[in-house]
């Protein structure tokens with residue numbers, strides 16, 4: 001096995017840098033504008049992972065000076081009540097960004113809810129208008145996780161132009177928008193998924209390999225071209241033999257770090273960037289209001 005190890009794409013450090021920049025911008029703009037940027041995170045039920053994500057987002061907002069207008073609803077809230085809340089937030093001038101924490105309980109129609117969010121307050125970039133803008137290559141609010149991946153690559157001066165990028169996973173949250181963003185910067189893009197034949201061969205042909213599946217150990221060292229850039233979007237909670245739990249991605253980190261040239265750690269890679277992009281989207285909407 002080669003002794004060389006991949007350089008880590010440090011999402012945590014970059015997120016801290018971006019958040020420090022945002023803090024300064026908020027401090028400079030708030031006195032003239034009379035209010036800080038505002039984000040409303042809507043959460044339904046008590047899913048512990050969702051609760052942790054929401055806490056994380058609200059903590060990050062507080063750290064940079066973005067006001068939180070989040071609401072927490074019981075698991076049995078009717079669809080109509082949530083839709084009314086979103087309409088209220090759409091009208092509220094203090095709120096620049098709105099997001100609905102997914103997944104939602106079964107009885108709720110998440111697509112219908114996301115469609116209620118005003119596109120210019122769509123902090124998660126998942127409204128069809130913003131996804132359509134991405135498809136057309138027009139400016140708009142971009143989905144946070146794929147935007148975070150792109151920002152992380154840019155920070156390390158990795159230019160996808162002309163490179164073969166393979167994205168494993170085709171969700172509307174990560175895989176599809178990320179493939180479009182890579183295409184936008186002139187990568188040659190392949191999307192692989194659960195029905196792809198010979199995933200290993202497809203993965204091995206990648207200069208930039210992104211795993212966004214949710215399956216620990218999916219990407220092994222044998223699936224990585226020597227020198228490839230590997231981005232691990234997966235977040236999986238696993239338990240070791242002693243029953244202690246920890247977070248891992250979709251990539252076999254210990255082995256792949258000896259094959260790849262760059263690699264994102266989990267945690268501390270893409271996840272940290274997702275929150276930073278959410279704050280940045282909120283700032284973008286805030287700035288657009290005062291143009």
Ligand code: NAD
Nearest residue numbers: 145169170171174193194212213214233234235270271274
């Ligand atoms: P999803 O379940 O909606 O989509 C998973 C995708 O993986 C599907 O398109 C499916 O076709 C593909 N897939 C499933 N099994 C496969 C296999 N054996 N081989 C190849 N492809 C396969 O999940 P998602 O919402 O896109 O999330 C994917 C992962 O990314 C999860 O672990 C999730 O927790 C994580 N995630 C991380 C962040 C972050 O901030 N880092 C944000 C969102 C999601």
